[in-house]
Amino acid sequence: MTARAARALQSTARALQSTARALQGTARPPHPIDRPRTRIWPRALLLVAGGASLAAGLDAALVLLGLPAPVGGPGTPALPGSHGALMVFGFVGTLIALERAVALRRPWGYAAPALLGLGALAQLAAPASGLPQWLPRVVVLAGAVLFALVYGPLWRRQRDPAVLVQALGAVVAAGAAGLLAAGVPVAAVVPWLAAFVLATIAGERLELARVRIRGRWAEPLLVVAASALVVLCPATLLWPAAGYPLFGAALLGLAGWLVAYDVARATIRSTGLPRFVAACLLAGYAWLAVAAAVCLLVPGPPAGAAYDAFLHAVFLGFAMSMVMAHAPVILPAVLRRPLPYQPAMWVPALLLHATLVLRLALGDARGDTVAWQWGGAGNVAAVLAFVGVAAYSAAAHGGGKAGARGTGRSVPTRSGIPAERTGS
Helix, strand or coil: CCHHHHHHHHHHHHHHHHHHHHHCCCCCCCCHHHCCCCCCHHHHHHHHHHHHHHHHHHHHHHHHCCCCCCCCCCCCCCCHHHHHHHHHHHHHHHHHHHHHHHHHCCHHHHHHHHHHHHHHHHHHHHHHHCCCCHHHHHHHHHHHHHHHHHHHHHHHHCCCHHHHHHHHHHHHHHHHHHHHHCCCCHHHHHHHHHHHHHHHHHHHHHHHCCCCCCCCCHHHHHHHHHHHHHHHHHHHHHCHHHHHHHHHHHHHHHHHHHHHHCCHHHHCCCCHHHHHHHHHHHHHHHHHHHHHHHHHHCCCCCCCHHHHHHHHHHHHHHHHHHHHHHHHHHHHHHHCCCCCCCHHHHHHHHHHHHHHHHHHHHHHHHCCHHHHHHHHHHHHHHHHHHHHHHHHHHHHHCCCCCCCCCCCCEEECCCCCEEECCCC
């Protein structure tokens, strides 16, 4: 038998095996290298929009702190008031929606991060361009609604508690965007924004670390905790005296779930990336407890120093710490370029939490304006430092495939985003 004939027989045998598997309903999905290559540059452009929102949001933070800012003053009247939308929808929302669009693998899914990022940035240009103030908010609302719709196909693909919890976060994000578009003050919508971030990240923790989470009650309890947060959001708006303490109790319950069931307590004793991830996670969970305490101890809606403490315990202490923890895992999945772990990543992470302690413990709790400003400036410096370290790591050491040495080996999750085998 000639070599050509032998190869033909082997090819025929493989085709027959594939046909048999298909008829049995167990056809093997195509290998990743067999799939058509996805263009990465549109994803990179969406990341640029998220990065621009982050930069503008940090600039607005300096203005709100009363500190010198690169951009600020009479020429940018909308900057301070857009701080929350820029950070939550423009930055965090764009990143999360982009990740979900990658998992969806359908072109229309990318409209959600595009609208969230562009709508948040458009709020800055509205006063100077003569656009009505409500128009950029409607663009953000459209992006949030599309983001929620993305979870429909994801849920049909896999009816999984992790997807359900994240979908609850997307629904409450659309509710928050609708309230802001209707002119409701940002301070009244903060619990909705917090529930969006909390439910989304908690769902991702379940999804990324499922291979190590044990206990049959873990998934049902998380669904209950996330549902409680979402259901209590309208209560904080309609009956704040009762709604905020109940929201704080639900928040404390979610923090308890994360501490009890996440693998961070075990991987903190590891080394390298797993230890860094675990440290960021545990620190973020501690800040959730601080935010819960503010809701439980302060009567009614938090105001003044209590509002600042709640806001930044959730969105800096928790959310930004989660971004730092997940960046070496999620960004390679989105851009197909590794982001190797670097020991230098500890510096911005430690700076973030140290300056947040300064801001809340001395600035907010004791009314020390100087400590509050120094702490806030340190928060901004920590975020920028992490962006710098991540950019250097990707540029200097990211020449290989995602999942190469430094990012940890990964396995696909049910939604298509890799889970960190060694550190999530």
